[in-house]
Amino acid sequence: MPASDTPSVTRRSAMAGAAASAAAASLPPVALAQAPSAAAPAGALEAPVTATLSLTVNGEAQSLELDTRTTLLDALREHLHLTGTKKGCDHGQCGACTVILDGKRVYSCLTLAVMHEGDAVTTIEGLGRPDSLHPMQAAFVKHDGYQCGYCTPGQICASVAMLEEIKAGIPSHVTADLTAAAQTTAEEIRERMSGNICRCGAYSNILDAITEVAERQA
C-alpha cells in the first residue's frame, strides 16, 4: 500500500472520539458518570469542511464536492454509487475495499478521497462487466473462487495488481533471492494475497484462478 504522509487530522480525532467509550470502560469500577456534555470537539457542531475533487474513475472524469473526512471507499460507494468495492472493516484489516490506484492496489478505506486529486482509480466495475468479464473475473467464476462474494471484488482487484507487482520485480516476504526476478509461485501468490481475507475460505480456489491467469499471461 502506498504510504501516506499527509496528516489526516479529522480521521485521527474521530478515532480519539471512538476510543472514548472504551476509555470510560477501563476506569475503575463503580460510578462511571462523566461530566455531561464536557468538551465537545469544536468544529464538530459546524458544517463540515468540504473540498472539490477531480479524479478519473474507470476511465471517466469525475468531479465531487466532498466532506474532507470522506474516505476514497465511501466516495466510491456513497457518492459515485460504485458499490462493487466493499466495506468489510473500514479499518485496513480485511482488504474488501481494495481498488487499483494508478496501477497499484490500495485499501480505499485507509485513504481520504481528497488526497487523490487527479488520480486514476480502477474499481471492480472498471475491470469488466457481467457480459464481458476480465480474464481474472472469468477465472474466479470458473474456479469458484468465492462463495458469498463479498471479498471478491477486493480479491480480484488485488490479484490483477499483484501479478503486475511480480512482473515489475517487486519482492515479497517469501522471495528468497532479492536479486533474481520474482516468480509467480503458489507461495508468492499466497503471501502477496494475504492482505485480502476471505472468511468463506475460498483461498484454495482463488489460488487456482490466479495461477491460471498468471500462466496465460506468461
Next chain:
Amino acid sequence: MKFDTPAGANPIDQLKVVGQPLDRIDGPLKTTGTAPYAYERHDVAPNQAYGHVVGAGIARGRVTAMDIAAARAAAGVIAIVTTLDTPRLAKAKRNAAPLFGGAEIQHYHQAIAVVVAESFEQARAAAQLIRVSYAREPGRFDLAAAAGSAPLVGGDSEEGSGAPPEDRRGDFEGAFGAAPVRLDQTYTTPDESHAMMEPHASIAAWEGDRLTVWTSSQMIAWGKADLATTLGLPPEKVRLVSPYIGGGFGGKLFLRADAVLAALGARAAGRPVKVALTRPLVANNTTHRPATIQRIRIGAGRDGRITAIAHESTSGNLKDGKPETAVQQSKLLYAGANRLTAMRLAELDLPEGNAMRAPGEAPGLMALEIAMDEMAEKLGLDPVRFRILNDTQVDPEHPERPFSHRQLVECLSRGAERFGWSGRNPKPGERRDGRWLVGMGMAAGFRNNLLTKSAARVRLDREGIVTVETDMTDIGTGSYTIIAQTAAEMMGLPIDKVRVRLGDSDFPVSAGSGGQWGANNSTAGVYAACVKLREAVAQRLGFNSADAAFAEGMVRAGNRSAPLGQAAGEAGLVAEDGIEYGDLAKRYQQSTFAGHFVEVAVDAATGETRVRRMLAVCAAGRILNPKSARSQVIGAMTMGVGAALMEDLVVDKRLGFFVNHDLAGYEVPVHADIPHQEVIFLDEVDPVSSPMKAKGVGELGLCGVGAAIANAVYNATGIRVRDYPITLDKLLDRLPEMA
C-alpha cells in the same frame, strides 16, 4: 407435497443438470461487483439518511443519563433515538439479549443509540458527542470460575443439535470403572466470532405503517416474524429483502440491532435510513459461538471396543440463552453400551452466545476427536482403525433406529488410502524436515441432516423461461445455482432458461440457510413446486400428466409433443407448493459423515504451526453441484484451521467484553495459512432424506477439522494441547531439544 416414504425414481435422477459441476449463475454478478448487498441499495428508496449505532461501554448495569445536546446540534444530524427514550422493545423468540430500549444493560456494546444524519461522516462524528453516564454493576465473565456451580440444562441450537440436560444408557460409571483401558480428560474451546466479511447492515423505509427492510439475513421468515414482534407490528406489515448476503455462518440467523435501529431511525427521521454495524461492534453487539469446557471419559476393552463413553460440556450464556450443545455428536458417533452425556450452563454477562457454523458438533468434535486419538494411542491402535472398530449402523441410544445411510468407515478408509496415512509414523515427534517437525492427524466428521419444510413458486412464460421464487437465501452456499439446476432438471430445460429470485419475504417461505439444511430442503421445495407445474403444463396441453416427459424444452406424451412455452400461453402458468416431512427423520437417524486428514509442520524453534496438506472425504447424500459443494467444504476446512490454530475471542474478565473485537485482533486464516485442499465426495444417494436424495455439506466440512489438526500437531511434536487454539506459546516450552 408430503414426503413420508423414501423417494423412488424421479426426474432428478436423470442428472442432466443436477449433479453437474456447473459454474454459479450469480458468478458474473459477484465477480463484477454488481450483486447488490444490503447497504448498497441506492436504488430501492430515495433520500436515504445514515444511521450510526452507539454501543454501551459497560457490560452490566444501567444507563443513568445520556446527554445528546451536542450531538443533536451537530451539523447534518436529523434524529437521535436513544435507549432511554425508547421503552424496552419486546424480545423476539430467538433473541436471548434484548436488542434495544430501556436503561438496563445486559452486555457490552448493547446498542444504546442510533444517530441519523445526512452523511456517514456526520452521523459518526455526532455519535462521538453523546455523553453517557452509567451505573455499573458487577458481572460474571469467567466461565471457568462459574463452571463448578453451573446447573444441568438441556437445549437445542435451533440448528438441529439438541440434547437433554443429562442422558444415560446402561451403567456408565460401572462400565467405565471396570474398563481395562480408560481415558478421562478435559478440553476447552474458546469463544469464537463469525467474522463474516459483510458486517450486519440494513436499510429501512416506512410507507405509512408498512416497513420494508433491505438487510443481510440468512432466515427471512425468522427475521420478518422477529422484527414484527420487536417493533410491535403485525407481521403482514413487514417485508424483508435479502438477495445477497456477505457471509453469515450463523451470525445472521437472527434479527440484530442494525435492522431494528434502521427501522427506529427511519421512523424518527421520517425518511429511509441505512445502518451498518461498525466492525468493532460485530463481536460484542451480536452473537458468538460460546466457549466450552468439556470432560470426556472413554473406557474400552483391550480389543479396542468402547464399553463406556461420557461427554459432559459446560458453557455460559446470558440469562435466557441456551447451552452450546457440544455433546450432541457423542450420542450418535460411536458404539458402546454404557453412555452418558450432560450439559451444564453457567449464567454469564458476556454478549449472547448462539449458533455459529455447526453449533454443537464443531466444538464438540474438537474435543471428542482428540479424546479418540488419545484413546487409540493408549490402546496401541491406529486412530483410523480404532474408529472403524467402533462404528455403528444404528443409533447407539436407540438400537432399533438405523441410520438412513452411514458411510463413515468408507470415508475413513478411503481418506487414509488417498492421504498416504500408512506413511505416518505412529511415534510422535520423530519426523523432521529441516527445521520443521512434521506430523499427520485425522478425525471423523459428523453432522446431522435436518429436514424442515420449504416452499417455492415457479412461473412459466411463453418463451419457455421458468422463474423460481422462494424466500430461500444464498449466503455463499450456491443456493441460486442448485435451485436453478433443480428447476431445469424438472422442467427439461437447460439452466440458462431458469431465473431464480431469492430472499424476499413476499415469496413462499423456505427452509432458509442454517444448520446445513438449506440445499436439500430448499431444492426439495422447488421440486414440489415443479411437480405441480408439470401437472399444470400437461393439463393445459391436454396431455396425460402421468406419461408427460419434459426434455429439451419440449413436452412429450405418446406421439404428441409441444414446446414447453406453449403451455404457458399469454398469461403464463404459476404453481406453488412446498415439501413437508412425515416421520422419516424419527424412524431413521439421518446424518452426514466425513474423514478429515491433515499434515502439519511445526517450527522446532518457534512453535509456529503450518498446515501443509488437507483432505476431506465426505458422505452426504447426492451432491447437487460438486463445484459449489466442494467450495462449501474447503471453506469450512479453512474455518477449521482458524478454530484449531488462531481464533479466540479474548475475554476481559474484569470489564466483561471481548477485547479483540476487530479483524486485526481476532485472527482468521489468510491466504498464506491455507494449503491446497482436497475434497472427495463418496458416491451416495439417500432416498430417505428427500426427493432430491441429498443432504447438507456446509457444516460437515468444519466438523472434525480442528481435532485433526490438533492430532497432527501432537504427532509432529509429541505435545498434546487440549486447550484451543493451539498457539505457539502452548508448545514453546515443551518442544523437543533442537539437534
